Amino acid sequence: MLAAIAVLGLAACGDDDPCAGADTCVRLDVRSASVAAIDQLELDVLYGDRHATTTTQAAGGATTALPLATAIVLDGAGDAPIAVSVVAAGKLGAGVRGTGAAHATVAPHDHAALAIELAPIEACTAGALYCGGDKLAGDPGVLYQCNAGGVPLARGRCANGCTTRPGKDDQCAAGGVACVDGGHYCGGDKLAGDPMTLYVCAAGAATQPMLCGNGCLVRTGQDDACR
Numbered sequence: 657m658l659a660a661i662a663v664l665g666l667a668a669c670g671d672d673d674p675c676a677g678a679d680t681c682v683r684l685d686v687r688s689a690s691v692a693a694i695d696q697l698e699l700d701v702l703y704g705d706r707h708a709t710t711t712t713q714a715a716g717g718a719t720t721a722l723p724l725a726t727a728i729v730l731d732g733a734g735d736a737p738i739a740v741s742v743v744a745a746g747k748l749g750a751g752v753r754g755t756g757a758a759h760a761t762v763a764p765h766d767h768a769a770l771a772i773e774l775a776p777i778e779a780c781t782a783g784a785l786y787c788g789g790d791k792l793a794g795d796p797g798v799l800y801q802c803n804a805g806g807v808p809l810a811r812g813r814c815a816n817g818c819t820t821r822p823g824k825d826d827q828c829a830a831g832g833v834a835c836v837d838g839g840h841y842c843g844g845d846k847l848a849g850d851p852m853t854l855y856v857c858a859a860g861a862a863t864q865p866m867l868c869g870n871g872c873l874v875r876t877g878q879d880d881a882c883r
Contacts, residue, residue, distance in 0.1 A: 662728070662729040662731060663699060663710050663712045663726060663727070663728050663729075673767075674725050674726055674727035675727045675729070675767045678727065678729045678767070679729075679730075679731075679765055680729070680730040680731075680738075680762060680763075680764055680765055680766060680767075681727050681728065681729050681730065681762075681767045681768075682727065682728040682730070682740055682742070682760065682762055682767070682768045682769070682770055683725065683726075683727050683767065683768070683769045683770070684699075684725065684726050684727065684728065684742065684744070684758075684770050684772060685723060685724075685725050685769065685770070685771045685772070686722060686723060686724050686725070686726070686744060686746065686756070686772045686774060687722055687723035687771070687772075687773055687774070688722050688723075688746070688754055688756075688773060688774035688775070689773070689775075690754060690774070690775065690776055691722055691746055691748075691753045691754045691774045692721065692722060693719045693720060693721045693722060693748065694719070694720060694722065694724075694746035694747055694748050694753060694774075695713060695714070695717060695718070695719045695720070695747065695748050695749070696711055696712070696713045696746075696747040696748075697711070697712050697713065697724075697726065697744055697745070697746055697747070698710075698711045698744070698745040698746075698747060698806050698807040699711070699712070699728070699742060699743070699744055699745075699807065700742070700743040700744075700800075700807045700808060700809055700810050701728060701740065701741070701742050701810075702739075702740070702741040702742075702795075702798060702810040702812070702813060703730065703738050703739070703740045703741075704738050704739065705812070705813070705871065705873075705874075706871075707810050707812070707871065709807065709809065712726055719748070722746075722774070728740070728742070730762065734764060735764050736764065737761050737762060737763050737764065738761065738762050738764075739759070739760075739761050739813070740759060740760055740761070740762055740768070740770075741757070741758075741759040741788075741794070741795040741797075741798050741810065741813070742757065742758055742759065742770060742772065743755065743756075743757040743788075743792075743793050743794050743795075743800070743807050743808050743810070744756050744757070744772050744774065744793075744807065745777075745806050745807035745808075746774045747806070752777055752805070752806060753774065753776075754774030754775050754776055754777065755774060755775065755777050755792065755793040755807065755808070756772040756773045756774045756775060756793050757772065757788060757793040757794045757795060758770040758771060758772050759795045775793070777792070777793075778791045778792065779791065780792045780802035780804075780808075781802055782802050782803070782804035783801065783802060784801070784802050784825055785799055785800070785801055785802075785811065785825040785826050785827065785850060786799070786800055786801075786802060786808070786820075786825075786826050787799060787800075787814075787818035787819070787820050787826045788800060788808075788818070790820045790826060792808040793808060794808055794810070795813075796818060797813060797814055797817065797818055798810050798811075798812065798813050798814065798818065799811040799812060799814055799818055799826060799827065799828055799844075799850065799851060811850055811851050811852045812828070812842075812843075812844070812850075812851025812852055812871065812872070813851070814828035814829060814844050814851065815828070815831065815844055815845070815874075816828065816829040816830060816831035816832075816844060817829045819848065825850075827843065827844075827848050827849050827850060828843050828844025828848065828849060828850070828851050829844065829848055830844070830845075830846055830847050830848040831844075831845075831846060833846050834846065834860060835847050835857035835860060836857060837857055837858060837859065838856065838857065838858075839856070839857045839879055840854055840855070840856055840857075840879040840880050840881065841854070841855055841856075841857060841862070841879075841880050842854060842855075842868075842872035842873070842874050842880045843855060843862070843872070845874045845880055847861075847862040848862065849862045849865070850865075850867075851871075851872060852867060852868050852871055852872055853865045853866065853867050853868065853872065854866045854868055854872050854880060854881065854882055866882065868882035868883060869882070870882065870883040871883040
């Protein structure tokens with residue numbers, strides 16, 4: 657079973673390690689050349705094929721100067737390395753002051769460190785889909801949905817790469833293996849599309865899209881399915 661996450665409160669950078677005492681943990685060091693302080697850090701975390709969004713802040717809701725440190729604790733991480741992609745949005749007074757992203761692979765029972773640089777946000781279209789780095793902060797191998805009021809939301813990791821399409825939603829690439837007519841596939845698994853959407857293959861094209869509220873599950877040797 658994949659891990660559940662817990663995020664610690666914000667603290668000014670110092671000698672104390674926010675991952676101290678945790679089993680499997682990612683330390684986040686957040687800095688910025690343009691943002692002096694925040695009162696909330698909104699995080700979108702993609703770990704393995706699971707996704708979570710959470711917000712953390714200093715005790716009592718105080719403003720915290722940058723640079724700062726926090727940690728993502730992966731409870732029950734299991735015995736296999738986990739790919740972790742993090743997008744952060746620093747907020748002050750409910751307004752987003754900057755976003756940034758980083759990713760790493762975390763070994764079981766180990767600690768990893770990520771440095772995130774918050775930069776002014778670009779103009780993306782709310783609700784539209786973008787590869788990380790295309791008008792929004794993120795992992796270039798992950799497809800995200802623009803969230804005008806906060807952190808970009810991960811749709812899923814693109815096993816065959818993410819394709820930028822000017823004037824259209826970006827999408828996960830299909831890869832080099834053809835889909836089978838009538839088969840059901842998550843976007844990015846033999847069909848180009850959104851990894852949170854289940855499609856039906858028709859003459860090699862993605863048809864009959866069905867959004868999977870809890871994610872789409874790629875299954876070897878059988879049809880993919882909504883989780």
